[in-house]
Amino acid sequence: MDTQGKHIIFFDGDCLVCNRFVQILLKIDTNNRFLFSSLQSDFAKNSLNVIPKNIDSIIYLSPTGSYIKSEAILNICKTLGLPYSIVYFLKILPKKWRDAGYDYFAKNRYKWFGTNKYCTVPNEQQRKKFV
Template sequence: MTHWPDDDVILYDGVCVFCSRWVRFVATRDVERRFRFTAIQSPYGTRLAQAFEIDPSDPDTNAVVHGGVAHFKSDAALIVLGSLPGWRWTRALFAVPKPLRDGVYTLVARNRYRIFGKYEECFVPDASMRARVME
């Protein structure tokens, strides 16, 4: 696991339609405004990705820094979901073996552009989210 000084930061692919919807989903439900977001295409996101050995030009995972530790793939998604009101039940999915969870995650991640589409340029959050974006 990799440590990072900023906490509760979600690293995502800003040109991925699915990933950008994920960010909006989290932001809408994160009533405590705990999580902040950074696109892998931003200067901060690129530094974060490189620190985690994620290729910024071909990201294969999202990541979340939680408790000072970076989590990837299904662990990242479940940590975020499990922190949201009404979604804490998803913590039970940690009982599913990690290779199976990550296998499903990887299948979706590899096909995300084909299934969900891709923006021409990085997703720009609306004004209500802008204060939570780290660039």
Template sequence: MIESREPFSYQKDKNVPPFSAGSVFTVMDAQCSLCARGATWIARHDKAQEFKIIPLQSDLGGALMTHYGLDPSDPASWLYVEDGRAYSSLNAFIRVGKRLGGIWKVIGLLHVLPTVWQDGMYRFVARNRIRFLGTADLCTLPDPEVRKRLLL
């Protein structure tokens, strides 16, 4: 569960290294195949080219997770920040779909599920993602759209 914070609170946290990501960024596991596919999906469908991707294993990624009360070593940890407000779990995925627009807004239909179901589904996939899909190295993906969005 994300700790409630005022918008852009990470900018005032001395433990978070200064960075420039614009209004939309995500922190995701750079060693997870599902996350690498997610980064590619975001890069290909982000027509406004506004998303930045921060590897969880970076100093910045770990500091942002800790700032929001998330455990950087927990496989279910994923962070999405939009206009200074942080989201995680399936709620973050739904918001990414809305932000990308078009057909991806359909992901918002998942919001009708009770929160306990959303969290359960997300946790099941997150905890088993390596077993189901293996590993990858997000930082060495050949996709130039992904590489130009990475903040290392």
């Protein structure tokens, strides 16, 4: 699959919250803008220059740039358009503050929500969106 110029979201495949976020995006991305890949996948390892040893961030590659942590979430919401792009107003907060909140959540997400014990089986149309 040619991924050049696509919007690709790399997520922690072991994270229950991250997987739920992907499931929500699959439902609301009616314009099929996004492709998805687990950070643990071979595709991610081959596509990303550096994968953090301590996988604690979503990574969003778009035709206009690459984003991590709060920047990734905000830019994903912006790409979705209204009403989701309203979240982009949080960009007025200093990045340092936004990323501190993101890091706190990321550090505690397994403790609060657990890990993904079962793989969600995507339907045929959704399977086309995973690389």
